[in-house]
Amino acid sequence: MENLSNLFKQKATEQHHRAEVMIAGEQLRLRLHDGKLIKDRRYHLRTYPNCFVAKELIDWLIDHKEAPDRETGIRLMQKLMDHDILHHVCDEHSDYKDAKLLYRFRKDDGTFPLNKEVKVFLRGQSLYETLIGMDNSILKAREENLVKYQRSFLGCEMVDWLVEEGEVANRKEATELCQTLLEHGIIQQVSAQCHFYDRDLLYQFRINFRRRRRLTELLSESLHRSLSDSPDSPFCLRKLNPEQDPSSFLSVQTNKEIKIVSAVRRSSVTSLAGGSSLYYNLSPNLGLVPAVECNPKSGEPFFLMSTEVLSPPGPGCPKGAFFPRGNRTFWFFFEDVSLLIQEASSFFLMFTFLFKKSGT
Numbered sequence: 283m284e285n286l287s288n289l290f291k292q293k294a295t296e297q298h299h300r301a302e303v304m305i306a307g308e309q310l311r312l313r314l315h316d317g318k319l320i321k322d323r324r325y326h327l328r329t330y331p332n333c334f335v336a337k338e339l340i341d342w343l344i345d346h347k348e349a350p351d352r353e354t355g356i357r358l359m360q361k362l363m364d365h366d367i368l369h370h371v372c373d374e375h376s377d378y379k380d381a382k383l384l385y386r387f388r389k390d391d392g393t394f395p396l397n398k399e400v401k402v403f404l405r406g407q408s409l410y411e412t413l414i415g416m417d418n419s420i421l422k423a424r425e426e427n428l429v430k431y432q433r434s435f436l437g438c439e440m441v442d443w444l445v446e447e448g449e450v451a452n453r454k455e456a457t458e459l460c461q462t463l464l465e466h467g468i469i470q471q472v473s474a475q476c477h478f479y480d481r482d483l484l485y486q487f488r489i490n491f492r493r494r495r496r497l498t499e500l501l502s503e504s505l506h507r508s509l510s511d512s513p514d515s516p517f518c519l520r521k522l523n524p525e526q527d528p529s530s531f532l533s534v535q536t537n538k539e540i541k542i543v544s545a546v547r548r549s550s551v552t553s554l555a556g557g558s559s560l561y562y563n564l565s566p567n568l569g570l571v572p573a574v575e576c577n578p579k580s581g582e583p584f585f586l587m588s589t590e591v592l593s594p595p596g597p598g599c600p601k602g603a604f605f606p607r608g609n610r611t612f613w614f615f616f617e618d619v620s621l622l623i624q625e626a627s628s629f630f631l632m633f634t635f636l637f638k639k640s641g642t
Contacts, residue, residue: 298467306495307367311387332390348497406468434486
């Protein structure tokens with residue numbers, strides 16, 4: 283019986299560490315967006331949306347005291363890669379390299395795996411944020427055996443609240459939900475001696491979703507940090523709209539929204555494989571952001587510039603030459619640059635001939 287209890291605690295600790303990695307990775311992603319380190323980048327006449335340069339990120343980690351040296355920075359990013367937080371834009375490198383290579387957070391291209399562990403994490407996060415935001419929340423500072431526990435609750439009160447708020451259909455489902463949250467290291471009994479029961483027992487959220495994480499914490503499998511010994515991060519995981527789909531991170535900076543381009547054409551192997559049940563293709567839950575338009579506005583003067591011939595007009599658009607006229611835009615695609623230049627020269631000669639003919 284004792285061996286089963288130890289095995290259960292070990293599994294909960296592993297799940298808790300996994301959740302901490304997800305939160306730290308999401309906070310880092312929001313910070314990098316805010317610092318403009320994540321942006322659309324061009325390489326070999328191709329645009330890769332919402333990515334960053336590996337070498338620049340290591341520099342950023344050292345400058346912001348998130349890593350003492352480059353080796354530690356590489357280990358931190360490899361930890362995120364091992365947990366499917368980020369990946370190489372073309373999935374050609376399974377390890378993180380301190381080089382001029384492009385990487386991207388999976389949440390920015392809709393390839394983050396939505397497995398059972400993630401679903402439980404998201405449900406726990408949603409409940410936590412709802413309870414924290416309430417005026418008369420059941421989460422309170424309570425004392426037991428002369429020890430004060432922050433954000434704690436009674437098991438029977440949590441079951442009552444879940445049923446009253448319509449989170450579950452009945453008390454049995456509420457109890458099963460809380461047992462699942464406990465098994466995944468999101469909540470715990472304060473004495474860590476028993477499972478979740480619909481009784482007058484004291485529990486608390488093991489995870490403070492709003493606490494600012496230091497990336498170096500990820501290198502330790504045992505996270506013994508208290509819930510209250512670190513301030514809340516300005517890049518919190520908050521619920522922006524209660525009616526939004528709860529199947530993605532509830533992520534938003536507290537003082538402003540981060541507008542992220544939702545790229546449709548992806549470069550990763552997983553996204554090119556089509557819709558898979560292991561991945562969700564929802565855009566980041568940061569508000570509705572209009573897609574970037576590749577075509578120029580209609581009604582612009584009809585001029586052909588060299589930059590228009592050799593580069594696409596916007597992120598995510600393939601190479602080619604575009605010719606706007608009125609409300610229509612014609613695209614001509616070419617397989618290589620040499621053919622592109624030849625065709626551009628032909629068009630130029632054609633336009634010159636027509637111009638002279640119209641002048642006569």
